[in-house]
Amino acid sequence: MSELKEGQKAPEFTAADQDGNTVSLDQFAGKKVVLYFYPKDDTPGCTAEACDFRDNYQGLKAKDIVVLGVSVDDEKSHQKFAAKHSLPFTLLADTDKKIVEAYGVWGEKNMYGKKYMGTNRTTFVIDEHGVITHIIKKVDTKNSTAQILELLNN
Template sequence: MSEKVVLEAGSPAPDFSLVDQDGGTVSLSGLRGRRVILFAYPAALTPGCTTEACDFRDSIEPLRAAGYTVLGISPDAPEKQKRFAETEHLDYPLLADEDRSVLTAYGAFGEKKNYGRIVQGVIRSTFVIDEEGRVAHALYNVKATGHVARIRKLLEV
């Protein structure tokens, strides 16, 4: 496998400005002063990604009450993100990283094993970013099922 970015706790989170499912722009620098959970998923409207996104949806109130802003990110176009949000009643921004530049900057796109083969793709990952824009936690190769419960336990939410 090739050399890729791996973010670590304490490192600056790469800034970004991306379009969400409603056509608005979300930038990490615009969220300074707030804690952010950014989760990277391979593809909207697929079974594993739906499970993970719905788990975040079902935990959104306690996460917000604890001061977290939840953002999903995938290479899907805004139109597909909108269908995903509407179909699954997701009430948080889904960001379109169609050129995969942000996913790559976070180390969430690159070579991965898929059914024993090495392929290029999104590496299911979650990043917790503190109020100063630094990475508090970087979790790579997470499983869709049960992941949000593990995040909540890690964050004591």
């Protein structure tokens, strides 16, 4: 699949959230969506990113921005992660890897010389019409909200 670019229509998806509810991208028509992909629940970088969104959630919500986190972890893992860190936003379980593949964020990774397949941390900002306006590949996990707001204000 070709790499997604800013200005393209965001791929549609449907997945279960941490509470077993079915969530689709088209539910959020008319709102901006921050769709952020992260490698694994409850790991240091992923926790820092999720907590940054949590700490800035009211400000995002006030701007009518929906936050959706996606990883290949299952609902139960998401539920524990959300409860442990009081995450007020939706986490989607992409256990079949359909969303990570549609967005082109599933790929080869390298840690300590060991190669493996996994989710590349990437954030997509999708406008009210379902169009990708920004793609952030170098995510600052501790300041991801500020990164997004800076792009939206330019």
